[in-house]
Structure formats: structure tokens, C-alpha cells
Amino acid sequence: MNSVTFSQPRTAVFFAGTAFLFFAALQFGNKQPFIPKQSENPVAIADDSSRLYVPDDLAATLWAEAPMFYNPTNMDIDAKGRVWITEAVNYRDFNTKPAERLSHRQKGDRVMILEDKDGDGKAESSKVFVEDTLLTSPLGIAVIGNKTIVSCAPNLIIYTDKDGDDKPDSREVFLTGFGGFDHDHSLHSLIAGPDGKYYFNTGNAGPHKVTDKSGWTLRSGSLYAGGTPYNKSNQGNQKSDDGKVWVGGLALRINPDGTGLKVLGHNFRNSYEVCLDSYGNMWQNDNDDQVITCRVSFLQEGGNAGYFSADGNRFWQADRRPGQDIFTTHWHQEDPGVMPAGDNTGAGSPTGIVFYEGDALGKNYRGMLLSCEAGRNVIFAYQPVKKGAGFELDRKNLISSFPQANERYEWYETDNDYRKWFRPSDVAVGPDGAIYVADWYDPVVGGHAMKDKKGYGRIYRITPKGKKLVTPKLDLSSTAGLIEALKNPAINVRALGFEGLKKKGDAVLGDIKKLLTIENPFHQARAIWLMAQLGEEGKKETGKLLMSGNASHRLAAFRALKAIGATDPYLLQMSKDPDVAIRREVGIALRDLKAQQSLPVIKELVNRYDGEDPWMLEAIGTAAFGKENEVYAYVNEKFPAAPDKWGNAKANLIWRLHPVSAVDDVKMRALSEKVAIPQRRKAITAIGFINDKKAVDAMTVLSKSTLPDVAGQASYWLNFRKTNDWADLANWEETNAVAMTPAYRQMLEMKKTVADKSQNLTTRIDLAKKMAADPDGGNILLDMRVQGQLQDTIARSVSEIIFKHPDQNVRVVASQFFPRNGKVMKTDFIARMSAVPSNGEKIFSNTCAACHKHGKTGAEIGPDLTEIHKKFDKTALLDAIINPSAAMVFGYESYTIVTKSGETYFGFLLSDGANVVLKDAAGQQHSIKSDQIKSREKMPLSLMPEPTALNLNEQDLADLTGYLLNFK
Numbered sequence: 001m002n003s004v005t006f007s008q009p010r011t012a013v014f015f016a017g018t019a020f021l022f023f024a025a026l027q028f029g030n031k032q033p034f035i036p037k038q039s040e041n042p043v044a045i046a047d048d049s050s051r052l053y054v055p056d057d058l059a060a061t062l063w064a065e066a067p068m069f070y071n072p073t074n075m076d077i078d079a080k081g082r083v084w085i086t087e088a089v090n091y092r093d094f095n096t097k098p099a100e101r102l103s104h105r106q107k108g109d110r111v112m113i114l115e116d117k118d119g120d121g122k123a124e125s126s127k128v129f130v131e132d133t134l135l136t137s138p139l140g141i142a143v144i145g146n147k148t149i150v151s152c153a154p155n156l157i158i159y160t161d162k163d164g165d166d167k168p169d170s171r172e173v174f175l176t177g178f179g180g181f182d183h184d185h186s187l188h189s190l191i192a193g194p195d196g197k198y199y200f201n202t203g204n205a206g207p208h209k210v211t212d213k214s215g216w217t218l219r220s221g222s223l224y225a226g227g228t229p230y231n232k233s234n235q236g237n238q239k240s241d242d243g244k245v246w247v248g249g250l251a252l253r254i255n256p257d258g259t260g261l262k263v264l265g266h267n268f269r270n271s272y273e274v275c276l277d278s279y280g281n282m283w284q285n286d287n288d289d290q291v292i293t294c295r296v297s298f299l300q301e302g303g304n305a306g307y308f309s310a311d312g313n314r315f316w317q318a319d320r321r322p323g324q325d326i327f328t329t330h331w332h333q334e335d336p337g338v339m340p341a342g343d344n345t346g347a348g349s350p351t352g353i354v355f356y357e358g359d360a361l362g363k364n365y366r367g368m369l370l371s372c373e374a375g376r377n378v379i380f381a382y383q384p385v386k387k388g389a390g391f392e393l394d395r396k397n398l399i400s401s402f403p404q405a406n407e408r409y410e411w412y413e414t415d416n417d418y419r420k421w422f423r424p425s426d427v428a429v430g431p432d433g434a435i436y437v438a439d440w441y442d443p444v445v446g447g448h449a450m451k452d453k454k455g456y457g458r459i460y461r462i463t464p465k466g467k468k469l470v471t472p473k474l475d476l477s478s479t480a481g482l483i484e485a486l487k488n489p490a491i492n493v494r495a496l497g498f499e500g501l502k503k504k505g506d507a508v509l510g511d512i513k514k515l516l517t518i519e520n521p522f523h524q525a526r527a528i529w530l531m532a533q534l535g536e537e538g539k540k541e542t543g544k545l546l547m548s549g550n551a552s553h554r555l556a557a558f559r560a561l562k563a564i565g566a567t568d569p570y571l572l573q574m575s576k577d578p579d580v581a582i583r584r585e586v587g588i589a590l591r592d593l594k595a596q597q598s599l600p601v602i603k604e605l606v607n608r609y610d611g612e613d614p615w616m617l618e619a620i621g622t623a624a625f626g627k628e629n630e631v632y633a634y635v636n637e638k639f640p641a642a643p644d645k646w647g648n649a650k651a652n653l654i655w656r657l658h659p660v661s662a663v664d665d666v667k668m669r670a671l672s673e674k675v676a677i678p679q680r681r682k683a684i685t686a687i688g689f690i691n692d693k694k695a696v697d698a699m700t701v702l703s704k705s706t707l708p709d710v711a712g713q714a715s716y717w718l719n720f721r722k723t724n725d726w727a728d729l730a731n732w733e734e735t736n737a738v739a740m741t742p743a744y745r746q747m748l749e750m751k752k753t754v755a756d757k758s759q760n761l762t763t764r765i766d767l768a769k770k771m772a773a774d775p776d777g778g779n780i781l782l783d784m785r786v787q788g789q790l791q792d793t794i795a796r797s798v799s800e801i802i803f804k805h806p807d808q809n810v811r812v813v814a815s816q817f818f819p820r821n822g823k824v825m826k827t828d829f830i831a832r833m834s835a836v837p838s839n840g841e842k843i844f845s846n847t848c849a850a851c852h853k854h855g856k857t858g859a860e861i862g863p864d865l866t867e868i869h870k871k872f873d874k875t876a877l878l879d880a881i882i883n884p885s886a887a888m889v890f891g892y893e894s895y896t897i898v899t900k901s902g903e904t905y906f907g908f909l910l911s912d913g914a915n916v917v918l919k920d921a922a923g924q925q926h927s928i929k930s931d932q933i934k935s936r937e938k939m940p941l942s943l944m945p946e947p948t949a950l951n952l953n954e955q956d957l958a959d960l961t962g963y964l965l966n967f968k
Helices: 019-028 326-330 479-486 491-517 521-531 535-547 551-563 568-574 580-589 595-607 614-623 628-638 648-657 660-670 677-688 693-702 708-721 742-755 761-773 775-786 792-802 808-817 827-831 837-848 874-882 954-965
Strands: 058-065 072-077 083-087 110-115 125-131 140-144 147-152 155-160 170-176 187-192 198-202 208-211 217-220 249-254 262-268 274-276 282-286 294-299 343-346 350-356 368-373 378-382 385-387 390-392 396-400 424-429 435-439 458-464 894-899 904-911 915-919 925-929 933-938
Touching: 072 187, 072 435, 072 491, 083 140, 083 147, 140 491, 147 187, 155 187, 187 274, 187 491, 198 274, 217 249, 217 262, 249 282, 262 282, 274 350, 282 350, 282 368, 294 350, 294 368, 368 424, 378 424, 479 491, 479 521, 491 521, 491 535, 521 535, 521 551, 535 551, 535 568, 551 568, 551 580, 568 580, 568 595, 580 595, 580 614, 595 614, 595 628, 614 648, 628 648, 628 660, 648 660, 648 677, 660 677, 660 693, 677 693, 677 708, 693 708, 742 761, 742 775, 761 775, 761 792, 775 792, 775 808, 775 904, 792 808, 827 874, 827 954, 837 954, 874 954, 894 915, 904 925
Parallel strands: 072 140, 072 424, 140 187, 350 424
Antiparallel strands: 058 458, 072 083, 083 110, 110 125, 140 147, 147 155, 155 170, 187 198, 198 249, 208 217, 249 262, 274 282, 282 294, 294 343, 350 368, 368 378, 378 396, 385 390, 424 435, 435 458, 894 904, 894 933, 904 915, 915 925
16 A cells, blocks of 8 residues: 655644744744633634644644534534534533533533535534434434434434434434443444445443344443443343353444344454444554553454453453563453454544545545544554554554644643643544544543533644645436445445445446446445445356455455355355455354354365464454364364474464363473473463363463473462352362461450440540551451441541551552541642652652552552653643542442451452452452452542642652653
């Protein structure tokens, strides 16, 4: 594919009056340029926050802004070039009082239509399409003909405008049952695919129990519950009507008539959108729990994206193995059955995504994947390059509110840098070929919070410099007009051409075949998808393309035939195709076929596996679903080497298949000194994913190996698996007994007196103070407080002592249950203080490093802060430190568990199910049998203590933020 050169100077969109100030600052090194005061309308004045920087051959203009609309979460562009916006002014009503919002809507959120009627490149018309009580923070919109499809959990809603007056004449709840009401991790936008079907996704705020119009039911969940008061219960390991367990966020497909709901990928955290190119490749981005592991991915159909454990009952933290880096463990990249994660984009909050296939911007931009990164104030660009059965993604910064995205300039450091308020929530392509960017505009992003009470928003338009783009007038009544619609760069506009031509049947087949030789390859692909649905003759012509010398045509043809259920006669033929991407698709098509029909084809795929390609390996694993033992037998036949002499192909195949019948061979490989340590580790991992008593016995043998790496890893797996998949496969010894030392017994005696309300209060307080300073006593006081055995008077009396306890875990947990006697710290005051970063580094090492990693320093109990400077400005970071419970990071909510025997555990929930696993503030993991739990409570406060609990003053916080924000 062609690539864009980004080494050219980047140009900016700005308003008259500030250009000189900005560039003068660059030229003369002015450390503190003048920044105009923000007015009621943030970009109506000339300040740098209104600029977007783009490649030199493009221009960016402000196309529309509030009050024409508010808080844009998603957009689509119709055949007339009008921009449709979903508003979310009711976003997080549980966090923000409605009275504080200028734009609050009592009747529900709205869908707005914006239009540039005079063609001057700026919208001047704005009107309400619908305002509906069913709409609370809708996150997606698709406009397909007279249907407007809005995504707003729990519903996917279709509004139909039958008479064309831009008002809905009917409303249909197309699908319902999605989790995540008023939650970011919920139902996202829908698009029409090149096959005429609808594609959409939802985040992991389940459970999702959705029945399509044919009666097929999706059941999906995980252990994640939280983020809003409405998302209270969820669980993994649920089976859908296809007999499969789908977890976390999902990519889905459905027929326009509401039948045929199908899962195309799962186990995302919160992929904001899924997009398709015209060949049917699916793309997505995804957020993370940390601030260093966001990603942009090619989504292989059926792919497990690797956020939770396979059953959805454990967070990634619970599954972290010794020696794994965060990116690897966060997306389970060393687990069999998980797809490659794609490009690690680092810190951020990914949002909208689109694939640009038009010619209006120039051929260098054709085939470009655009991914919004709201946390970093940038839109990333990729031109995916085929690599094996997958793609290589080389990231560039295409659009940003900074001259060079991701960098903070010391000379421009201010307390309120409004350039950081650029939060691209969505990116879309218009029928004119322009790129449109919706800006949520807020000082923060993520964490279920918003700071801008006015609900301001804006839309930018990106066009070629010096060229006026015009929306074409489409004639949808003629074949020629419908073909032009099919070729249109706007995704849901070309759906109109597809449907119109499909209705004409094989009468238009000759006209469609002519598209196979036109210059734009994406137009060729669209023609192939359509041909397969133009009757028997069209299907026959599509089948002929499987013999084409053009591999892209063969790929599109195979997928197009698969979409209509017509690939069975071609499976064996295409399993021998020289193009590995086509063989990948064959593997995917085999998943639900019986062994008798699929095994000959799988054997051909195995014969051609190169031993390296992770995408092809996953496709073979998909094909072998439910047939692992039979495929393993063939792998042994194909590669007859002894376990210590396996090549990469056999080793990787058996790791991916990991059937019970392979245990003995894999154990022999793990015990061999002839096998390299990384390969021994992979063999042990394969056994760790076999849920059978034979695997437990093998791992027990490995734990006694004389090879230190083998014994250590096997011991890890035994200790880990006994809390989940292997819990019922052996008799595990209890390991949680408390050592009853004399000092501990003394603390228990004091506890009796402190809890006895008939005793003298002064005596009880004195004893409680002694306990609060004691290593054992502090923990006992915490248990008493949790279980309601320590009254408020005594708790207040020991507060200062327990917040100085030598055990950080005690101090942190105490912040949840004991009153805080410290003074209130004001963010705006601290933000104006001069910082000493060198002192901030010492504070981090002495205070924060016990839980957080920054660079190479610190622990990995809480979120990694290495790249926090790329996500937060000074004010937002101070707010997060001073008020840690205001917007807790997903996956770091804390729980208190009290057992039937009276033990109390407090920490992050890592795993749920027959065994519940918590990680406390010291990083220690505790496994509790669920049937022994008396009570479990999710705590309203963050595990991170407030600064007063850590003995930090205002200057300390100024220094700390100075260090974190200026990290190199």
C-alpha cells in the first residue's frame, strides 16, 4: 500500500489574532507566551485550543460548535453530507448534579442533525431529530437510508423517518438486554458491512443477555461490576445458545431484519467501535486498566482479545505470571487461544475509529486506518501492511491539538492548557471524502467523570489544502446512481448502493463486474461482496474468482461466499491457497463443522503452517475447536520427532491445541535439559491450560524437577490453578492459617475489652491506641471496624495513630473505614505553587513506589504511572491524587470480604468463582473459598489513601506532580 510522508511541516487551523503570538514564541523561545483568557464560548476567541495540526497537504477547519449541539459522543454522515450527532448531556447524572449543567435535558438526550446548506465549509443549520427518554448517554449512531440506529444500553434502537421530514415516525427497540446503562463500557455504534449486514460492539459492562428476532440468545458476562450505580452484578462463564462461553466486550453481527446475531470477537475491555474495510477486515482499538497498554488491533473473526481469563472470572492481574511485562499479561499474550494484541499505543483513552478508502484526500491517504486517542489529544493513522496472516501496524500522528502530538513543551506549560481539552470522541468520512472529527472537549477523559459543566463540543473538517470538496448528488433510482453510491467513501452511504443494487438482482451483474477492473481496489472488493448476492449467476461468478490471480479478489470472494453459507464446496481447494490470509479464513470457517468434514481441510492447513505466524496458528486452533485430540494425532503423524526435538511448528501447534492426550509428551519436553528455557516454559504453560487430573499430576512431577526454572514455574502453576480451574481436581492443603504468637494472643485479649461496651470508655480507648500502633493490633482493629465492632468514638480516637501504622496495608485499608482528621487540600491552590521535581522524585520513591511503578522504580500493585504525563495535565493529576475515590481506575475498585470463621480480607478483586482471590495493598494475594464467605462488600472509596493519610502537605503534592508531569 502507499504510505503518507509525515516529515513535512505540519499546518494548523486557527483564528486570526493568535498566529503571530504562537509562532513568535516558537521563533524567539518565549517561555511564557500570552494566552488569552477563556470566554464563555471556549473557541470563539483566538486561543491555541482551537487549532488542529495536520500534515502539510491537508487543512483543518472548525465546521460546527456548541450551542448547535452539546457533548458529542458519536456521529454519522448521511448521503446529503449532513452530520448526525448523539449527545450525552445526561452523562453521569449520578456524578454531576443536573442543575450544574447548562444543557441538561429532562426529556432525555438528543440526536442532532447539522448541515452546511450553502457549501461554504461550515455548518449553519442545526435541528433536533429526536429527544427521547430512552436516551441516556447514547454512544453510537448509524444513518442508513430512512433508518437511524442509535446505540444506548440496554437498547439498540431504530428510528424510522418514513416521510423524510427529519422526524422519526416510528421507534423500534431492535435489540435489548445489553449491560452498562449510563456507562462508557456499554453498547457502541453500528455500521453496515460490505456484506450488507450490521456490525457493532459492546464493552464489558455486562451482563449481556440479548435475544435476536429468531429467538437465539447471547449470554455474556465477566466478574466486572461497577462504574455506575446501575452496574451492580455480573458474572462470567455463561453459555450462549451456540454453546460457547463469550466474555467481556464483544464484537457482534446481525442481519438487518434482526436475525442471525453472531459473536465475531470477545474478551475486550472496552473497544469503543469496530470498523471494517471493504475486504471485510475488522479493526478496533481498546482501552486498558493501566496507562501504558492501550492498543489498536486487527480483529480476527472469533478472536479472544485476552482481557479477562477465558471464562471471564479473573482480571488480568490475577493471571500475571512471573517474568511477564504488563502489556503481555494485560492482554494474556502468552496464553493459547488469544489473538495478537496489535499496536501498543501506550497511555490514553481510545475512542472512534474509521478506515479511509476514498480518493478525495489523495491516493497516499487511501487505505488509512484512523484511530481517535482522546486521552492524548491525537488521531493516530496506520496504513496496515500484510504480515503473514495478520497485519503490521506502523503508527503515525495524523491530527492533534499539539504541534507534535504526545509532547508537552516546557515553554508552554500553564495551569490551564486548553489544548489538552481536545478530546476526539469520533472520526468519520463524509460522502464528499472529507474527514470529520467530533470533539467532546473536556479537561479530563475516562473514569466516569466530566468537568466541563457547559457540555461544550465541536466538529472539525479535514480536507486537501487548496481543494474544495463537494457532496455529490446521488440518484438512488438508477443503476448508475446506485453504483456511485456503492463507490462512496462514507460507510453507511455505500450501504444504500448495495441494497439498491441487490434488489435489482442479476440484471446488474454485468455492470458490477466492470468494477473489478477499476483503479480503486476497495471499489473492486465491494463489487465482489455484492456479486455473491446477485442470484445463482452472481454466486457462480464469485466462485470463479476463487481461481483469480489476484489474492485480494480470492480473499473477498471467499468471504463473500461464506457470508451466504456457500463455502463448503471450496474449503479443501482454498486450504491449499498460496496466500496465508485465505488459509486463515478457511480455518475460521471450519470451527463449527464436524470432524469428519473438517479434518481433511485442517490437515492441509497444518501442512502449510510455517511454525511462526501467530494469526495462522490461531486460525488452526479455531478450526480444531472440539476436535483437538484428532488434530493432535495428525500433528504427531506429520511431525514424528521426539518431544525434546520438536520444531517450532509442532511445539506451537501442541501449545495451542493442548489436549489431554498430549500431557505425557509435553511433560517430557518440559523436563528435558536439551530444550531451551523459553520452550520449556511454553510446554509448562500448555499443561497449565489442560483442565484434567492428569495435568495436575504432571505439574506436580514438574514442581520437583532438578531444573530450577521448571520447578519454579510448575510450583507457580500449582499454587495458581488450585484457586480456579484445578480447584476440584486435587485435595489442596489449607495455607491461610494465622500463626498464633504470644503477641497476637495479647492483642486478641485487648480486642475483647475494646469491644465490650460495658467496660470503661477511657480504658477501651487506651487499649485501642496500643493496638493501633501494634503490627498485629492494627489489623485486628481493621477487622473490628469492618464488622461493626468498633464504635465511632474509639475510631476517631485512634485515627492519627493508625494512619502512622508501620504497615502500609493497614494505613491504606484504614483510609476506607476510619475518619480522616486531616485538612482539606485545594487543587487550584496547589496547582499555582512552584514545584521542585527532584523532591517530588524522593516523595514518589518513599511514598508512592510501594504501590505504583514509574519508569524503572516502584511496585505494580496499583496502575503504572510512567506515562501519566501523557494523559493528565497538572490540574487533573492533582485532582486524582487529592480525591482518589472520585474516579477510580477500572479494575482497582476495592472489596471487603468477611468469612464465616470471622477473618477479614481487603483488596482488589482479581478472581471470582468457586474461589475468590483478592490482592491487598501490600501485593499479597488471598484465596477464599466462595462457600466460606459470609459477606462481600464493594467499597465506595479508592484503595489509594488520601494525601493526609500519607502525611503529605501541599508543597509535597506540588513537587510530586512536577516530577510526574516532567518525566523524560
